[in-house]
Structure formats: C-alpha cells, structure tokens
Amino acid sequence: MSWNEPGRGNRDPWGGSGNQGPPDLDEVIKNVKGKFGGLFGGKGGSGGNGDSQGNSGDGSGPPGVSGTAIGAIIGVAVLVWLASGIYIVDEGWRGIEKRFGAYHQTTMPGPHWRPPRPIGTVERVNVEEVRVSEVGYQTGGGDRRRHVPREALMLTQDENIVDVQLAVQYQVEDPAKYVFNFRDPDQSLKDVTESALRETVGKRRMDFVLTEGRTEVAQETRRLLSEAMETYGTGLRVVSVDMQDVQPPEEVQSAFEDAIMAREDEQRKINQANAYRNEVIPRAQGEAARVREEAQGYREQVVAEAEGESARFLAVLREYEQAPEVTRTRLYLNTVSDIYSRSQKVYMTGDAADSLLYLPLDRMGDRQSRNHAERDTGPLDPDILDRRLTTQDRQQPSGSRSRGDLRSREAY
Template sequence: MSWNEPGGDKKDPWSGRNDQNSPPDLDEVVRNLQEKLGALFGGGSNGGGNRTSGSSMRGAGWVAGGALVLWSLSGFYTVDEGTRGVVTRFGAYVGTSQPGLNWHVPAPIEQVQVINVEQQRFIEVGYRSGGGQAMGSVPKEAMMLTKDENIVDVRLAVQYQVKDAKDYAFNVLDPASTLKQVTESVQRGVIGRSDMDFVLTEGRSEIVQEIKSEIQSVMDAYRTGILITSVNLQDAQPPEQVQGAFEDAIKAREDKQRLINEAEAYANDVVPKARGAASRIVQESEGYKEKVIAKANGDVSRFSQLLTEYKKAPGVTKQRMYIETMEQVLGRASNVLVDVKDGGNVMYLPLDKLGVGRTEAAPDSVTNHEPVAPQPTLPTVKESKTDVRINSRERDVRGRYDGK
C-alpha cells in the first residue's frame, strides 16, 4: 500500500513531515527516487527484472547529467584587470578574452592561459643584482670592443611589458631569454660603432636611444608581442686594469676644460673693454676730423672775405694785415726791442723782469693755455745794431705780404 493511499501508514519518504516521531525508511526513499528517475528517462515500471534494469539505467543517466552540468560549469573563469586570457582549442589559438567573467569549453577541449600585460618586467645584461644592490659585473656579457679598438665594461637594464598576449604566448618559446640575447647583440653592435670617449662621456643618452630603437625593431620583426618601455645604462667604464690611467686622463680633460672656461671668461671681460676703448678712439677721431674740417672751412671763409675786402682797398687791407701779423708774432716773443739812435745814451733796463712780465701778460698767445717756460733774457743793448735787426724783420714781414 502506498504511503499516500487511504488506509496507508502516512509515512512521507522525503521528509517524514506526517510522522514527526519516526524517521523515514531509507530503502524506500532510494527506491522511490530510482522509480522517478526511470520514469523521467523512459524506463518501465512493470516486471521485477525490467524494473531493476530500468532503475540502473535511470541512475546512470542522472549521474551522467550531473557530471555534464559540473563539467560545463568548470568552463567559467575570471580575467583580472590588467591581464588577458589566451584561449586555445586542442592547442590552437581561438581568441583573447578581456577582463571580466568569461566562459570557454572546459578542458581538455579548450584551455586558457592568463597573461599579465601591464606588469613591468626587466632583464639585466652585463651584471646581476640582488636585494637592490649590485653584485658585480658579468665579464662575458659586459666586456665590449669599441670602434677605436678599446675595451669597455657596459651594464644595461631593459624594462618591457607585453603588448600582444597572443604573440607573447605562441611566437617565442622563452621571450625573456630571446630579449636578452637580442639586447646583447644590439648593444655590441651600437658600442662597436662608437668611440670609447663617446660611450663614457657625452654619448650615453644617444647610445641608449639607439639601443632601445634597434631592440624594439628586432622584437617586432620576431613578433614576440613585447614592448620595450625603457633602457637604462647602469654603468659604462673602462676595465678595472686600466681604470686608474683612465681616471688620470679624465682629470686632465677636466683641467683642460676648466682652463678653456677661464680663458673664455677672461676674453669675455677684456674684449668688451677693448671694443669700448676702440669705439671711444674712433669717436674721438671723428670729432677731431669734424673739428679740423670746420676750422678749415672757417679759414677758407675768412680768407674769401679778406680777399673781397683786399680787392676793394688793397692799401688799407695790406696795412691792417701787417699790423695784425706783427701783433701776433711779437705778442708771442719774449725778446725786448730797444730803439737806440746813433750817438745816444745806452739804456739799462731789467730786461729779465720785462720779459717775464710780457710773457705773463699775453696768455692768449699760448696754445691750449699751457704754461710757457720762461725764455732767457737778452743782454743789455749797447750799440745800435738793434735798429738793423728791427728793420730787417720788418722788411721780411712787409715783403711777405707784398709778394716780394
């Protein structure tokens, strides 16, 4: 009799809610569940053997269905921000999943490789570091030959990140190792085209940019999916065996540059002064030139006016010119002229005092108002030869203006 038929024991095989005092029969619960699953999958309920066989098939179907559901649910996965999921189907690329909740056909049909595309990775060439401190050079990687056949120790650090998850996962077996080999090759090529002084001094930034450009070009040609973010030249120095001599050479070069700077500073101080002095001299020369030209023009104008007056009254003009000339000539002279007639008495005068007084009385006859040294005085005139000198000088002056 069924549990829910009239007159039954009213035992609920599922929850026992009609009989709170006695537990349900476990065998009956399993049997009822098998019957329901068999009915769901089309199994029969008549006959003892058929009922047992159908129950087994229905149980297997339920198990398979549950396993299928669980297998399907295992295909859900989450891609974090800054990462990409590379989906492959039996090893072949299917697609790239973006950050968020995604689903793929569960394994072993499809698999997902999550790649961080924002992580900053780096490699070291020529040295190894540990704990933030350099552990020294790796000579096999660091020693390089320059264009001028010198050996230089170069240490380089390259930072990179993934720009294409598909290329990064499929095209190169070991991207970091490939990048390191490419970096070392490119670095040796760039250093080999440069002189040692250029590498160690002013050429560092240029060399870094050239190395970065060439590395990116090679990695793009290989389709590695790597983006070079920065190249840092950690150190570049000569080998340890010749480092002392090289430091002496650097000091000598620095002293040379210092002396050059001092010489340039001195030149910048002296040259403007010399140019200013030259400009002043030129301006003074221009002023003197203008002065001479103006004076010459004045003399020409005065002579022209004098010539006009001479043509109007030659005698008067000649007499005037004579008197003015004698005034100018005798005004600058320190000699004392005494007119002594024949048979007259000889005059005794303090000629030295008369000469000094005359010299001081005619300051306008001195050029540029400079003091004039006192002239020696003549001895006292004792004979009438003075008249001869006076008459001779007067005849010379008259003859000059008369044209004789």
C-alpha cells in the same frame, strides 16, 4: 572440442555444469543492468519470472536505475563542465584565448567565457608591468648586484676592452605576438640587447665610451633594439635604455683612473681658458667699437664745423665785397662784444672825474659765496687767491687791453 561438447569435470564451455544448456542472453543483460542500476541507488530490473514492479521472481534481484536520474546526472556534469569556461581578466592584463592550442582572440579586462578544456584555454598577460632586462650584471635579493663578466666585457674600435652594464625597461605591447611568436621573448630581448650594445661599443673608441659617449651609446643601443623587436615581432616595446656603469677592466682600473683625472684636468683648463677668452674678447670688441664710433663722431663734427666756418666766411666775404666799411665795423663790434661779455673787469672811457660809481653786484655775489666757503672750510690762502686772479687776467684777450686809450679799474 566443439562448442556443445562438455569440458573437463562435465562442464560446458559457457560455465554450466552437468547437463545444463547455454545461459539465456536476456538474463545476462538484465543482470548487468541491475548491477549498474545499483551503483546509482535505483531498483534492479525484473527477473525472467519476476513481476511488473521490477522484482525478481524470488524477490532477491538487484535494484534497477531510472533513465531520468541518468539524464539529470549527465546534465549536471555538462553544466559544471561549461561553467569551468568562465574566467576573469584583471585590470592591466589581457587574456589570450586559444582553440585547440591556436590563437582565437585577445580579451580585455572583465569577465569572459571560453569553451572549457580541452577545447579552449586562456593565458593571461600583464601589459602594464614595466619589465627590466639587465646586461652585464644581475640584481639579487636586497638590491645586491652580481657582476657578469661574460656579458659585460666588450671590445671597442681601438681594440681595447671596457666593462659595460646596461638596463633595459620594456613592456608587452602586443600580447598575441608575445605569446605565440617566441618561446621565451624576454630572453630574446636580452640577447638582442647584448648584440646591439656590442655593435654600438665596437664602433666607438674607448675614450669616447668612458667619457662623453655614454648617452650616445645608450641612445644608439635603444634604436637598434627597437628596430629588432619590431622586425622580429616579439610584441615588446622598449621604454628606456639606461647605462648603469662603464669602466675599464678591473685589472687596469687604477691606471685608467689616473688617465681620466689627467683628462679631466685638461678639460678644466680648456674650459677656464675659453671662459677667459669669452670674457676678454667681447670687452675688447666693445671698446674698439666705442673708439671707432667716437672717431667717426669727431670726424663728422670737425667736418661740419669746418664746412660751417667756410660757409660763414664766404657769406662775410660777399658782404664785405658789397660794403667793406660797414662789414669791417660790424666785425669789430661783434669781436669786442664777445670779448667784454666774458671779462670780469669794468672798462670805462673818459676822465676819472666824469666816471660813475659802479657797484659790481656779480662780484659781490661771488665774494659772499667765498665767505660761506671760508666759514665751512677755513679762510682761503691769499697766495692762492692772487694766483687765481693772475690766471684770470692772463686768460683775457690781448685786444681788450690794447684797443684805444681804454683804462681799467678793478671792480671791487
């Protein structure tokens, strides 16, 4: 059927009936424009025979819309779309701006603007929060800890198994690397931590890990973890690595506790022995040094006295060779003077009738002191006093009693 042949029911292909011709194209455009204008509340366009006010010829045409209203609506929509690009970054956070999903820049705390979606997006990252990654256990609500054997059980150098629980504290150092380099950087840090811990424990014996090696294991794990995070570019910084618990497996824990107690007793005994040694040896060394110093001083004293006596004897010998009689007399007088100066007896020569009365003032002072002592402590025993006097007589030089015809009297 050709385009101008009538169809069924005497209708043409354009929807007309009877002998009507094809519809007017201008009329169709005006009808569509009028329908759209009615949606915005404007007046419809003028019909084919309408007047210049936009009404149809019969006054029943659809209302039209003005171009100013359409422009205002579009402008408001654009403003709302642009305003949706304003965002605020809180203190302690960083904003990661993206352009069509690619990194654009990192923004600091404060208000910022980015192109709205779908052109630009922003992701906020907390850089001040100290995050915790747990290996060997999981912390639940109410500080409850759940043991994770798959992560905690590790093999040592001497082929023993230990149960290690470790906590890593870390922060976001580079937000851009944290967002773009890894899909899940927190899980990556935990995996690397477990690997570094297993490497560290695997290079050490079980006894060392269970006792004095806890700090060393934590420090070595932190070093390996920090190097890996820097190499991988995760944007994370390790703050600390804390060893939570190290113990043997639960099945053999009682036997290990007994072994640890025995080891601690051994160490305690060793410490006590070392303390005793550190106390005795310095004292003995000091005593030995004192004895050596005293011996050295005595040797120098004896040598000096001997040299002095020798020099004095040689000097006297030279004088004796020059004047024997004078030197002999002087030696005698010096000896007698030295002996009498220490004696408590009075020696007089000549007849008793010619002797003078001698008052021993020094002995009187000694007797007064003895009287005071007797008043304080009681009278002295005469036997003790006689023994003292006999001892004093015995201590006198023999030369003082045999020289010449000297006579002695007690000075009382």
